[in-house]
Amino acid sequence: MKTKTYLAVMEPCTTGYDVFFPDFPGCVASGKTIDQAARNAKDALSMHYYAMEEDGEDIPEPSAALNAEDTAGNVVSPITIYPELLHEEYRNRRVKTNTTIPAWLKAAAEERGINFSRVLENALMGMIN
Known part of the structure; x- marks a missing residue:
């Protein structure tokens, strides 16, 4: 190296x-x-x-x-x-980004313990690859 x-x-x-x-x-x-x-x-x-x-x-x-x-x-x-x-x-460092979603969707996702960052990252990777 x-x-x-x-x-x-x-x-x-x-x-x-x-x-x-x-x-x-x-x-x-x-x-x-x-x-x-x-x-x-x-x-x-x-x-x-x-x-x-x-x-x-x-x-x-x-x-x-x-x-x-x-x-x-x-x-x-x-x-x-x-x-x-x-x-x-x-x-590969993590960077913070802001996004806007409907309030009901945020509440429903939080109730289920969904990791917003992971969902967004996976969705973007799927769209890019």
Whole structure:
């Protein structure tokens, strides 16, 4: 499985650590501890990477090294993501949608314990496939 590893720069601050990725301007995170900052950085990088791919933007190759200005007094940590898993995860995530049905139908379905989401999903899958 293909992986991508980017360098995250963790800057100490009064609340813990602020994180940025020199390869991805605008991709930021933070955390109270280095471990929390690294977890949040991975989430931020994953979402940023996915959004760029979905928008058809060029994805930068990981930098092999960072300049001294970025690293001075900071912690540098490699963050690895799995692009194929990102696509699968985000593509299959559950999203909320609103629908309108007659009140009597809603009441009758609720009385029978019918799962509205499951019914709608099954019906749409049947119509699409």
